[in-house]
Structure formats: structure tokens, C-alpha cells
Amino acid sequence: MNKNIDERQQAVRDEVKAFAEKHIYPNSEELDRMPEPRKFPRELYGELGKAGFIGYCMPKELGGQGKSHLEYITLVEELCYHDPAIGLLCAVGELATHPILHFGNDEQKKKWVPKCASGEIVPAFVLTEPEAGSDAANQKTEAVETDDGYVINGEKIFIMHGDAADLGVVFCKVKDQPKLSAILVETDQSGWEGRTLKNKMGMRAATTGGVIMKDVKAPKDALLGEIGKGFRYAMTTLDSARIGVSAQGVGIAQRALDEAIAYSKKRVAFGQPIAKLQAIQWMIADMATQVAATRHMCYHAAKMQDAGERFSLEASMAKLHGSETARFCVDRAMQIHAGYGYIGEFSQIEKLYRDQRVLEIYEGTSEVQRLVIAGNVIGR
Ligand SMILES: Cc1cc2nc3c(=O)[nH]c(=O)nc-3n(C[C@H](O)[C@H](O)[C@H](O)COP(=O)(O)OP(=O)(O)OC[C@H]3O[C@@H](n4cnc5c(N)ncnc54)[C@H](O)[C@@H]3O)c2cc1C
Numbered sequence: 614m615n616k617n618i619d620e621r622q623q624a625v626r627d628e629v630k631a632f633a634e635k636h637i638y639p640n641s642e643e644l645d646r647m648p649e650p651r652k653f654p655r656e657l658y659g660e661l662g663k664a665g666f667i668g669y670c671m672p673k674e675l676g677g678q679g680k681s682h683l684e685y686i687t688l689v690e691e692l693c694y695h696d697p698a699i700g701l702l703c704a705v706g707e708l709a710t711h712p713i714l715h716f717g718n719d720e721q722k723k724k725w726v727p728k729c730a731s732g733e734i735v736p737a738f739v740l741t742e743p744e745a746g747s748d749a750a751n752q753k754t755e756a757v758e759t760d761d762g763y764v765i766n767g768e769k770i771f772i773m774h775g776d777a778a779d780l781g782v783v784f785c786k787v788k789d790q791p792k793l794s795a796i797l798v799e800t801d802q803s804g805w806e807g808r809t810l811k812n813k814m815g816m817r818a819a820t821t822g823g824v825i826m827k828d829v830k831a832p833k834d835a836l837l838g839e840i841g842k843g844f845r846y847a848m849t850t851l852d853s854a855r856i857g858v859s860a861q862g863v864g865i866a867q868r869a870l871d872e873a874i875a876y877s878k879k880r881v882a883f884g885q886p887i888a889k890l891q892a893i894q895w896m897i898a899d900m901a902t903q904v905a906a907t908r909h910m911c912y913h914a915a916k917m918q919d920a921g922e923r924f925s926l927e928a929s930m931a932k933l934h935g936s937e938t939a940r941f942c943v944d945r946a947m948q949i950h951a952g953y954g955y956i957g958e959f960s961q962i963e964k965l966y967r968d969q970r971v972l973e974i975y976e977g978t979s980e981v982q983r984l985v986i987a988g989n990v991i992g993r
Contacts, residue, residue: 644698657699657702661699670707697968710725712846740769750792762831772807785843793843815964877897900942926989926990
């Protein structure tokens, strides 16, 4: 089946396959099974940067590859096909750089984007707080303006790469301002404390952190865009990132489908390969149909983004469908593999099962996507 809707996508798939053979497969299992406390895989992150993957759709003049969003989400899909957690490493680099690229001034872009694109530094998107997840505007972290800049205090949770980040795009309220702002914070200072959260279910190569900020300092020119516009910057960034989560879902679901087809052809029961059983064929037919549908939704949203159209609704639909399709397909693949799926020693299915689950949680839960979709189609 031809997956591509644009001829440039095949080159992306081939590029990722070559990268996967060299850098993903030799590291994948060790990064997934590494004992606690997990360590952020800086070397592999650097390789993703060197390959140009983190800056794939960033402008060439800022150290990126200048590719389209369609090519970028094909990249994420393919990385996640080979290892979802390593695909996520790359996607988080892009997500955290996005607000700087789109809302930063020229100085901020020149200072930070090339370093983020090359993987030289690790950025983090620092929004969620212990009591402000879906209700992201309800932030407690506060920045006080001083003569030199800002002094920030607060706590953040579930921050991808928050344990290893060199730079945090921190969303907070500036004192006496009702709405969120965004401030670029260099983490190499004593008040920034990032720790690796333990016992994460999946996506283990890409670590997740908790961050405590005690009198963290940022200069005046670290304010991103305008005071009070931070919530809009965060939501616009998430709109774009949701197409990336959808692509993660496409990659995971396709992998589950391919594994299920291959296994069903070699596993014999009652004297024949289980692929000959109609019960198995129907599961595979349903999986293939869902993968095709979700891939189209994902590519459609990316094409709208490339065309400069509003894509918030399509991104939410693609994220919702992509993450539910990943869950459905991995679950069916596990049923087809049965015992050989449940026990991780025998196949990738157990890892895929753990890795896919977060797609319905981060960058807006499935319930939040339904709110966005309903708001768009019914009206508020
Ligand atoms: C592995 C991982 C990585 C993450 N990475 C980052 C990151 O890099 N940066 C960052 O800032 N955040 C990150 N997050 C945070 C993530 O975005 C939040 O977990 C998510 O937004 C949900 O917030 P919550 O966990 O506090 O759940 P809550 O908001 O407390 O939600 C609990 C339940 O209530 C539902 N709910 C809440 N409000 C509504 C509503 N109005 N209508 C219907 N249902 C509702 C939710 O859907 C959910 O089922 C990450 C999370 C995880 C698990």
C-alpha cells in the first residue's frame, strides 16, 4: 500500500530507516529497560540533532532543514515506527523550540534556535503544574519584575526533558498581571531544580521531569513576545504539536499492524497459520482501515498547516483519532500475539502497549480534544 501523498515523503522514510539501523535499534532496548534512576540520553539526542531531525521544519537560516510540516510529521511517524520513545525525544525538541521560533524576537531566535535545532542544547516546554494540567491557565508560578529582569518561583510537573533541560520556556504569571506570560529561563543556576520522575509506564528513553524554581532569575530580554500573551503562545504551540502526536499514533499503529501481519503468517494453530482464520483476518482488516484513516487525517492537518490555513480543529481531530487508533491497533496486535505479545521478551508489542498510552494524555487529553472539536463544530 502506498502511504505517501507527496513524493518527498519517501525520501524521509528512507532517511529515517538508515538512521534507525545505526542509532535506534542498537540503543532501543537498553534505553527502555535501563534501571532507575533513568538518565536522559544526551548522546542519542545529539545524533538526532546532527541528523537534522530536531530542526527538520525550522528555517535553514536558523540552522534547520527548511522542510515542510508534512515532511516533518512523516519524520515523526517513521521515528515512532522504529521506536516511539526516540521519536518523542525528537518531537519534544521541536515542540519546545516552537514558541521561540514563532513568538521570539530576532535576537532570541538567533541566540537559541540554531542551538536547539542542532541538539547542542536541550529545551523544555514548561507549562503543566501539579494543580494546573488540563486547566492550564490556572497557574501558580509567579515572576516578579525587578530592575534586572524577573525572579521566578513555582513548581512544574510532567515536563518532558525537564530533568535535563538547558533552557526552559516557562509559562507563568507576572505579578499583578492576570494572564500568562512566557519567559526563557536558563537552567544552569542554583534555583532551578529538575528531577527525573520515576517509574514511567512507557516512552522511557525520553525522560520526564519535575521542576522546582526557587528565586530563578531571567533577564528582561528573556520575556517571549508580550506580557499576558503566554497562554495564546502555549495553545498555538500545542495545536501544531498535536499533529505530531497524531503522527506518533500513525507510526505506532502501523508498526503494530506490520508486527501482527508478520506474526499471524508464521504462528501455526490447529494445523494452519493463524492468518488463515477469519477471526484474525478481521482484526487485521480493522487495524489496516484505522491506520489508513488516521494517516489521512494526520497528513490533511499537516497540509493545512503548510498552506497557512487555520488547522486547530483538524489537529485536534487528528490527535484524538491518532492516539485512539494507536491504542486500538496495539491492543489488537497483542490479542493476535497473545502470550508472545504480553511478555516483552518475545516481541515489540508489550513495549508498544506501554509507549502508546500517553498519546491520549499529553498535549491535551482526549477529553480536551473533544472539547476543542465540539467548540469548533457546535460553536461556544
Ligand atoms: C509523559 C508526559 C509528558 C508530558 N510532557 C509535558 C511537557 O513537556 N510539558 C508540559 O507542560 N506538560 C507535559 N505533560 C502534561 C500533560 O499535558 C498533562 O498531564 C495533561 O494536560 C493532563 O493534565 P493532568 O495530568 O493534570 O490531568 P487533569 O487535567 O487533572 O485531568 C484529569 C482527568 O480529568 C479530565 N478533564 C479535565 N478537565 C476536563 C474538562 N473540562 N472536561 C472533561 N474532562 C476533563 C481529563 O481529561 C482527565 O481525564 C506531560 C504529561 C505526561 C504524562
